[in-house]
Amino acid sequence: MVLVLGRIITVASGKGGVGKTTLVANLGIALAQKNFKVLLVDADIAMANLSLLLGMQASPITLHDVLVGESSVEDAIYEGPAGLNFIPSGLSLESYRRVDTERLExxxxxVASQYDFILLDAPPGIEKNVMSALAAADEILLITIPTSPSIADVLKTKIVSQRLGSSPIGIVVNFRMGEKGEIKDDDIMKMLELPVYGNIPFDLEVRRSFMQQNVQPVMVRKPTTPAAIAMRKIAAKVAGIKAHEFLAEEKKQGFLSRLLAMFKRGKKKPSK
Ligand SMILES: Nc1ncnc2c1ncn2[C@@H]1O[C@H](COP(=O)(O)OP(=O)(O)OP(=O)(O)O)[C@@H](O)[C@H]1O
Ligand SMILES: [Mg+2]
Structure with a gap:
């Protein structure tokens, strides 16, 4: 019997802090909202924060336990927003020291045959754990900010992933502010020889997701904010689906929130 594996995609950058974890969480939710079976894997095993961003509590069994051979992978799978599944990494430095990421692949x-998409959140840089996250996937979705140092670093990640036998499929540009001096999409495409899958604008709502008492990814908390819309378009591109199908939800929510706003306005007490 031939098992059909889901698409295994690692989101990687080069530089740290450019939005890998944010993209993995929100892309996963957008795909799950479209009824794809999604598994997210926190492959940033030293500095795990995917589960924090998903708003999940500390998990008793993690990827660390699986990688050291003390638990089965099924026992480390949890349910997250929109019904997606995810495998958290452990937070303890003690267990991290014992982990061998070569088993990640x-x-x-x-478990890849149980899902349509398996998205891995890679650590930054180019160290061993990053290589394991790149080697574990068939496809690599790269993310950068529109400045030369970040693009130079993501180019190194692209080259390393090709050497490891994975295929870089495209590049996401995060923190677009439309300022003079930002590198344009055309130039990014030429430098990296990859299609731009989308631009995510700088959007305070993304950061605010972390600041709430109940942390919730922006795709759940504010699905109509520009960064969430941009990430749904990227999800459509990844899935090979027309963007308007992903945005139908937004139109519905947009209509509902307009209706709600009208209702609230109607109920306002007249000002004196
Ligand atoms: N488009 C955006 N607009 C505003 N803030 C953003 C945006 N994307 C990400 N952020 C914020 O930037 C910070 C870094 O994002 P994130 O943790 O996703 O980056 P990362 O690449 O995973 O970092 P690391 O390399 O440390 O793992 C977070 O506080 C996140 O909320
Ligand atoms: Mg991260």
Missing amino acids: SVVRE
Whole structure:
């Protein structure tokens, strides 16, 4: 019997702090909202924060336990927003020290036939753990900010992932502010020889998701904010679906919130 594996995609950058974890969480939710079966894997095993961003509590069994061979992968799978599944990484430095990330690929492949998309959140840089996250996937979605140092670093990640036998499929540009001096999409495409999958604007609502008492990714908390819309368009591109199908939800919500706003306005007490 031939098992059909889901698409295993690692989101990687080069520089740190450019939005990998944010993209993995929100892309996963956008795909799950469209009824794809999605598994997110926190492959940033040293500085795990995917589960924090998903608003989940500390998990008793994590990827660390699976990688050291003390738990089965099924036991480390949890349910997250929009019904997606995710495998958290452990927060303890003690267990991190014992982990061997070379097993990551076989762990991911063990469950890949149960999903349409398996998205891995890579650490920054180019160290061993990053290589394991790149090697574990078939496809690599790169993310950068529109400045030369970040693009130079993501180019190194692209080259390393090709050497490891994975295929870089496209580039996401985050923190677009439309300022003079930002590198334009055309130039990014030429430099990296990859299609731009989308631009995510700088949007305070993304950061605010972390600042709430109940942390919730922006795709859940504010699905109509510009960054969420941009990430839904990227999800459409990844899935090979027309963007308007992903945005239908937004139109519905837009209509409902307009209706709600009208209702609230109607109920306002007249000002004196
Ligand atoms: N489009 C955006 N607009 C505003 N803030 C953003 C945007 N994208 C990400 N952020 C914020 O930037 C910070 C870094 O994002 P994130 O943690 O996703 O980056 P990362 O690449 O995963 O970082 P690391 O390399 O440390 O793992 C977070 O506080 C996040 O909320
Ligand atoms: Mg991260």
